Amino acid sequence: MVNLIINDKPVTAPKDSTIYDAAKINGIKIPILCHDKKLKPFGACRMCLVEVEQMKGRQIPACTTPITEGMIIQTATPDIIKARKLVLELLLLNHPLDCPVCDKGGDCDLQNLTYEYQVNSNRFVDSKFQHKIDYNNPLIERDMNRCVLCGKCVRICDQIVGYGALTFIDRGIETKIGCEFEDGLNCEFCGSCVSVCPVGSLLARPFKNKARFWALTKHSSVCGYCGTGCNLTLGVKDNKVLTTIYDENQGFHKGQLCARGRFGYQFINSEKRLMTPLVRKNGNLVEATWEEALEIVTARLRGGTSVAALATARLTNEELSLFKKLMIENVGSKNIDHSGGYAHSALTEGFTRSFGTTAAPSTILDIQKSDYLLVVKTDAYETHPVIGFEINLAVKNNGVKLTILSDKRGKLSKLPDARTAVHVPGSEVAVLNAICKSILDQKLISATAASIPGFAQLESALAAYTPEAVASQSGLTAAEINQIAIDYASAAKALILFPTGLAYAGHNAELASAVANLALLTGKVGSEGCGVLCMNEKNNSQGAVDMGFYAQEDGLNALKILDACTSGAVKTLFIAGENPLASYPNSAKVKSALDAVECLIVSDLFLTETAARADVVLPACSYAEKEGTFTSTDRRVQYIKPAIKKIGKSRTDFEIFSSLIVALGGAAPASPAAEFAAISAVTPGYAGMTHTGLGVEGCFAPVEVKPAFVVPQSAATPVEAGKLALVTGSVLYHNGTLSQHGEGPMFVCPDAYIEMSRADARNKTIIEDDLVTVSSPSGTLQLKAKITPRMPEGVVFIPYHFPAAPVNKVWSGSAVTMVTVAK
């Protein structure tokens, strides 16, 4: 700590602070336009001028000057105030004074400072800019006439997002922020630039003109899309979520969000939301009362083991726990599952046998503390963009080495010094085994590895996985595999990341065990910056596993439940929030199961493809309407409370399950808080947690690792002449099937497509946007072609989120499907 004096007050601050940071942590406000907590100091706006006695009273910028011992600083002398007024006058010289029509009015740093410093007149005269306003996309409006050239948008796009869509163009008075070739903005549309803009130059168009900033009530919440668990603030007016508000002090990500978090909130107040319960009468779904609907459901739930339940991992912990209680204690059936029964297998099977726990032994915070990151699949950026930003920061700021093991290249491959090992689809387990074998052969294992149970079996089983043998089937070279082994083992701290999800059937228990072996062999588990991070698909995937909402003992798993529906063993299926018809593999099979089951009960926000086939549809609530907790992928338990009142006659799943428990003669908990108390008493790691105790930051549930080596079985990589290997996955800014109700994700990617390499396209004379027919043994599908250089020859990619173009017509749940593609 360094001692210094600010405004005659002795204060202390950490050694690496700037004057601005030191003042801020001691509660002294210095006005600034070009500074953000996440970005490196820049010194563009000259508003933060201060006087330092040791520098002979010269005015220096506080945001770029590091503190030194004994500094004597004045932040608000009459001279400084005069200088700041001058800066404001010069900024306002070219800034149009259109505050009444500017959407930033009320939330504008320049407006607030002008008011604070009472800059009522301007001594200078100059003309305003006449730049053309960029209306080219429906998400971000760019009006360079209002720009104050703080450079925050340029820096956040470069430093954190790693896209580099914006830059300074021209010099001197003509300087402006522009895109390539002075064209309209055409990027990922994450909206990070909008969030940091201090003036109204960059505006979020979905929110434009909807309301003034001061008319919004702000509710902090947790994003309801992926498992990263980002904190966000919802701006609410008239019971409508109108926007998300940026707050640099929120969460580990410091307010940074992706396009779906920032622009994907429209599903909450969507006009398509279900408003009343629906009951099927004479073949049609008609509106009904809650009493009527629940009566039918109650009667159907008295079926014991002929009842099964599927839930989405978007429910809160309390709801999942209550649903499980309802099914096991009141209905008497253990047939419960979520996420297709396989998307959670990395945790429930893989980590259970390798680490003795159902959670990843690392946190997102480890990414920036590590020295070496091994990412399995470039899709890690698409599935969890904010974790992708953390990887960007780690690589760019901390010099962390990055290796990607993937079946295609991607955005992460473009990071400085990133190595991408592109292997044949489906061979990742074999490659990881070969890396383990290489580490064993080169004697790079840690001292403790040999004492972990299963070491001898692993060592003998890995004999078949020599880098040379695996190289031939995986498309890599033995040297590449050996290099990854050396890099990984020799790094002081190394972290492995891999995404899971419904579209990643190959990221299963075998892959989880394979990466666990790698981490255990080199002793990279259990310390800071080390370990394995399994990136779960949905916002409460980890919670669903922690609550035990998956098939255990003699219960049927999701795919077996669907089989049992077809065979007639399961007569009542209760689906809470899942849309298996759109998201589970093999839609024909799911369809016949849903048709065969006697009674289908669905609770959901929307009349999904699955809900449209139901006998009873119950309108449920979104995360903005309920109270409870979500557990993020790194096991941070976070509390959410309602931001708006329930829409229409919808009820939270908690209320639905409670009333069903009561109707079946059980006792329901009084509130989500009471249920959470019951959860924290029995769930490992949750002990001592309460709703009020979680606070705004949430709490990490600790993970205890009992390591063991398990021999992972690598699947044979299918090869068929003339066919292409189809890999499914997530596309940037979509998540599950919910994101199709968000404006942002739907603009960035409105429809499914088939992505293929240039070589394959040339061979089949396919050009961009051609409609091609994809066929596999399970069906055919027509999709638009997208030709990109990132795909290796022989591999095609289709995203899975879109019920309008369901990939599950041609994909039946295997990691790699051989398909024929023709025009």
Place this chain on the structure above:
Amino acid sequence: MNPIAPIINGLSITLKHMFMKPVTLQYPSERPKVATRYRGLHGLKVSHSRAKCVACYLCPTVCPAKCITVEAGEDSSHNKIATRYEIDMLRCIFCGYCVEACPVDALKMTGEFELANYSREDFIYSKERLLEK
């Protein structure tokens, strides 16, 4: 005191008024002269054949009676306009803060004071009714 004097006094005043201009206004056949700064019904000013209002939301913000509803939108050339502008005259207290707050001088208060109506809905003045004719 002489009891007759006050009666004569009074009658003389009455007599004097019989020859003065009457105070009572024969409303509605006679119309009152409204002061220039009278705060009557609101009017949305028009310039270049369109409303001057830019939907900045300052009037609903300042309104103590919360009687103004504004919804903003864009016209075809991306200019900000009020797609909805309503004043609930049953709630309005005619304080004139809205006129004072308007940064573009788009709002005025006219001399119109005859605001009686038969149904509650008729007291909600839409943008069309408020536009100055």
